Amino acid sequence: MMRATFLISIILSFLSSNAMDDVRSLYLxxxxxxxxxxxxxxxxxxxxxxxxxxxxxxxxxxxxxxxYTPNPYYKYKYYREGKSQLESVIAKNGNNxxxxxxxxxxxxxxxxxxxxxxxxxxxxxxxxxxxxxxxPENLRIMYQVVIDEYVKTKSSNP
Numbered sequence: 001m002m003r004a005t006f007l008i009s010i011i012l013s014f015l016s017s018n019a020m021d022d023v024r025s026l027y028l029x030x031x032x033x034x035x036x037x038x039x040x041x042x043x044x045x046x047x048x049x050x051x052x053x054x055x056x057x058x059x060x061x062x063x064x065x066x067x068y069t070p071n072p073y074y075k076y077k078y079y080r081e082g083k084s085q086l087e088s089v090i091a092k093n094g095n096n097x098x099x100x101x102x103x104x105x106x107x108x109x110x111x112x113x114x115x116x117x118x119x120x121x122x123x124x125x126x127x128x129x130x131x132x133x134x135x136p137e138n139l140r141i142m143y144q145v146v147i148d149e150y151v152k153t154k155s156s157n158p
Contacts, residue, residue: 023057030061034068037061052093059085060102083116097130101143124150
């Protein structure tokens with residue numbers, strides 16, 4: 001999945017045109033860079049807090065903070081806080097495919113013992129359905145990479 005994240009970030013840098021593209025690009029960098037995660041949270045604080053995508057990316061960025069702290073208490077705290085926020089925004093905006101993209105990215109990368117994998121199949125299906133619609137090219141690429149990685153992982157771990 002890390003290789004896919006790198007590929008997506010390169011492609012997004014060439015396709016930037018939307019107000020959320022800076023957020024998407026930083027999100028992909030935040031997966032492996034603590035500084036990018038901090039920048040992402042700072043940028044999200046300047047965006048419209050009523051925007052479901054801002055809420056979704058913020059929830060995921062909070063969860064990603066867990067990987068950058070050595071303290072188990074804070075790791076779990078960030079995970080629970082972000083998960084709660086992400087589930088809340090998806091419950092209110094279930095038709096937003098990008099929120100499903102964020103959740104599937106989280107769920108496939110979390111340790112299994114956290115037991116947060118219930119929505120992977122559903123989210124992948126939402127992404128597949130979104131590919132059949134008129135969505136921006138950068139989202140099309142992001143969704144396809146995640147779907148391809150999921151299918152490859154699923155076929156190697158039946």
